[in-house]
Amino acid sequence: MDDLSLKKFDRVVSILTSLQSKRTVKAQELADKFNVSLRTIYRDIKTLEASGVPLIGEAGIGYSIVEGYRLPPIMFTKQEASSFVTAEKLMASFADKNIRESFQSGVEKVKSVLKSADKDWLQAIDNQIAIYHQKKLFNETLPHVLETVLESIASKKQINLFYKSFNEEYTKRIIEPVGVFNEYSYWYILGYCTLREDYRKFRTDRIEGLTLTDIAFTKEHGSIEELRKRDSSENKRLIRILVDKSVTKYLTGTKKYYGFIKEQTKDNLVEMDFMAEEQYDEYFVRWLLMFADYATIIEPVSLKDKIREMLNRIVARL
Known part of the structure; x- marks a missing residue:
């Protein structure tokens, strides 16, 4: 196989991986990702279809794999798998209990498809990676903080929050989370506070209680990047x-x-x-x-x- 054919093969496999990882993928998104023309992407899509992968293409929406179609498991290189092991160590120190356990379960699935030699290689380095972190990031009685916030963002449902402020005052808030971010070794939730009628950030270790409601968001919110830029310039x-x-x-x-x-x-x-x-x-x-x-x-x-x-x-x- 010449270099040109090898590049096309790698790109087509990567396109298939992208289609597996998202509900829909636009051709322009793929063209930008692989730095090729739209015409090249269209040819690659035809190559996938010719190989038996059932694809649906909708104008203005993108390409997707037919629901219910099952592909063989993706194989990982040992270098890719080692990145998951490193991330697992980070998640153990920086995520709440539910997210941490979910990630660990995912890593186990990754390890399950590796070759025996690669499994031995990972086992050799697993105990040699350590993350030392002393700060308390979450209330230990609330193992589901990040999980609940992410569910709120995806479903656009409000959260009832019981929060301890910087001045040790306890308040009840109703918030519409926009995103989460880690800064200065702490996790923060950035969201619209219905009490203050403005955007506020809430540090996760100060959350004393939170529940997801069935009440829909009252407004559309911008991206977390836009709101963070605004926050960095106001009130300072x-x-x-x-x-x-x-x-x-x-x-x-x-x-x-x-x-x-x-x-x-x-x-x-x-x-x-x-x-x-x-x-x-x-x-x-x-x-x-x-x-x-x-x-x-x-x-x-x-x-x-x-x-x-x-x-x-x-x-x-x-």
Whole structure:
């Protein structure tokens, strides 16, 4: 088989995999994915049909495999399977109980179709991959948080939420989840809050209870990317500090937790910019105090006052 034929074979197999993984796939989507023309995709689709794969093509919708048609199991390379094993370790640390168990079940199915030699290879590396994570990401009494939220997004049904706020206040909310995201090692739900009539984010470890309702969403929501961009610019203000260059290497792992956006070196100083909500100033101040003798606040001036207040409280307790 020459190189051209081999490329076509690999592409046709990949198209078949794409058709198996989605209800419908548009020809343009496939053309973009494989960087070929639409005419080439149409020829590949005819190749699949000629090989006996029953396909349905609908104008403006895309291609799909006839419901009920069963294909032989897909075989995985050991490199592909090892990526699942690595992901399994991550899921064990970063997902809630139900999602974690579902993923583990899926990985077992992947392992079941591997050749014996590949199974031995995976077994050899399985116990050598470890994820160390100390933060509490979910309420242990709620094993189904992510599962419920994803069901809500798919079915467009509201969720009743019992939530502990940043100030340790307990509130009941009705939300319409738009998406979930992981940031600063925590999981967040971004959704429309009917109480506030605006979009809010809710940290999963502060959720004390949640139930999926039969009530449909009240409005159409944008994508999580659009709402995240809006959230990053609203309700935040600029914090700018100057830090001695000699200590900046010790801040690399922590500055991202306080809204760090950019920095600029000026001789022996580094100017750092942060975007953060004022309600989190106390956290920023406590972090800044760790290296305050090497730092100067440029703006806002109000942050200097908060540092003085905290220092006065500290001195009073000594």
